[in-house]
Amino acid sequence: MPRTVDEVYTTLETVRQAGTTLLLIEQYVGHALRLADSVVLLQHGEVVYDGSAAALGDVSERLLSASPQLT
Numbered sequence: 001m002p003r004t005v006d007e008v009y010t011t012l013e014t015v016r017q018a019g020t021t022l023l024l025i026e027q028y029v030g031h032a033l034r035l036a037d038s039v040v041l042l043q044h045g046e047v048v049y050d051g052s053a054a055a056l057g058d059v060s061e062r063l064l065s066a067s068p069q070l071t
Helices: 003-017 029-033 059-063
Strands: 038-043 046-052
Touching: 029 038
Parallel strands: none
Antiparallel strands: 038 046
8 A cells, every 4th residue: 555545544543443434425335444443335426335344354356356236
C-alpha cells in the first residue's frame, strides 16, 4: 500500500478505537475489511452481501466468482 493510504488507514483505526462509528465507502475491499465490524457489498448497484466482516471470508474469490450473488 502507498504510504499515504497507510497513513489514512492508521488515522481511521485511531478514530475507530476511540469509539467513533465510521461509514467507509471503498473500492479496495481488503483495506476496509481490516477496520470493519459489519459490511454491505454492492455489485452493479445491488446488495450482494450484508453481514459481519468476519463471516465474509475471502472477498476477492467471491467477487470474482461466476455467481451474481454472494449470499
